[in-house]
Amino acid sequence: MHILITGAAGMIGRKLVVRLVAAGTLNGQPIDKLTLIDVSAPQKPQGFTGSVVASAADIADAAAARAAVAGRPDVIFHLAAVVSGEAELDFEKGVHVNLDGSRALIEAIRVTGEGYRPRLVFTSSIAVFGAPFPETIADDFHLTPLTSYGTQKAIVELLLADYTRRGFLDAIGIRLPSIVVRPGRPNKAASGFFSSIIREPLAGEEAILPVADSVLHWHASPRAAVGFLIHAAGVDREKLGPRVNLTMPGVCCTVAEQIAALRRIAGDKAAARIRREPDPLVARIVAGWPSRFDPRRALALGFQAEASFDEIIRVHIADELGGKIAS
């Protein structure tokens, strides 16, 4: 089993590599080769006995895309992307990476031909949806993204469905919820507060909450996201059918419910580290985001997220904090 990962140096990519190396297998087959690419060369994983190629590449370059699939990987995790905020600020860069990069990759697969038809797992996003929404978003709700990032993800979803229908590849697109709790330092993403109001208090630091307690959103942990990817690699093509893009399950809760979960797990002192500082700009952006899904197809196909926001916090404490929280 040869696996290619684009965007392997990113937060999800690194966690995916660690999980795959620890498992040693994917879809029940031993992993003997990893090809890891990103804009700068990813680190080689520790403890992996198979062969690893880790290199820097711009897959929007047709030759680089062909080189990436020249070894005919059996499974491709296509994670490489410019994030939402950057794709909005730098339109051309977002189009180059998110749209043209994805096209170059699937074109490289198509022109390989000779029956080469790898499983390709694509990380789409709930940013493919845009307000106004019904109270609960069903699997057949239309995609009307309100960001260039969401537009680019939606376009790649359409391409994957068509390439799969025509037999050029065997794709599955998974729309990730907002991933919380993201490890590391606060970033400038408008969604950053969903993580920081948990992460900072657990580390004994203050966090700023820029929106109302009543804001409702759709969450899953980084561990769940990696689980979605691995599960997606093994979903049966016949059961998936022609609608290859799926909204992933998640935990729907309000900011108030997030804070209540934090209080249950880490006490009043931790919850008191959240300072309310309303930011109308962030509030306006967040108001355009989807909040609640009914992801029946993904659930029927066996995808699993956390059952509660408490569980999402516990995953963070276990995976990032070595089980310890600040007193």
Added chain:
Amino acid sequence: MHILITGAAGMIGRKLVVRLVAAGTLNGQPIDKLTLIDVSAPQKPQGFTGSVVASAADIADAAAARAAVAGRPDVIFHLAAVVSGEAELDFEKGVHVNLDGSRALIEAIRVTGEGYRPRLVFTSSIAVFGAPFPETIADDFHLTPLTSYGTQKAIVELLLADYTRRGFLDAIGIRLPSIVVRPGRPNKAASGFFSSIIREPLAGEEAILPVADSVLHWHASPRAAVGFLIHAAGVDREKLGPRVNLTMPGVCCTVAEQIAALRRIAGDKAAARIRREPDPLVARIVAGWPSRFDPRRALALGFQAEASFDEIIRVHIADELGGKIAS
């Protein structure tokens, strides 16, 4: 008022030019310039006193696309497309014209900058939808095309929405129903029989019906299609909002109802010229097509189709047959 029409030599393009020239105005302003392009040079319209540039161009070529918009047309009707059957048979040609051609055109507009923001009317198609369907398709039903043509149209819809949101242009996409009765000779499109079972009997010729009488579909006349285009050019940006792509109204009827309408208008003798010759391949393709819509947004914005299939037949007799039918 300077108007650019891509695909100006096609059936709808030619009718649009005739209608615009007859009106002399668009959105209440006198038309003083027409730029007409297609893969082969369109004919110059008769009786037009303004300036006309009619030329052959491949708008997927970036330089050709820039040249097409260099005169800063106020309104662009972007009709150029490879049809459904051809885009399925020749994948690369479909992508080149339907996707890359559209992208090159809107990129040429974007890079013009300096506040240039024309109204662009794009002919999308109900082929953006794919089975299985609910009994009636609402405006918020998702796009899951089952052809490369439908995929390419859906992708351009997404791009138009994002380019409009960002202020690069002022687009509206209109999803045309199946256009019947198409003038001319039978073609090899799977949908051809919807027109031929009316057109040939009215001309005293035999027509073949390859599907069951119970097949339900969504129709509008060529005259209605041109009406949609002209109405779309004047739709108020604020009323349209960020969801710039609209399913057009049409007449929903079964093949049996089409034949009944033909009998009412042209008699039993005409209806008897339809020969039933089931074709499982055509039946299978047609089964994947949408049949009934609830196009509330388009109706609220003032788009109008025929009220009955009888009216669609009468439009054909008036516009194509000089009011005469074979006895």
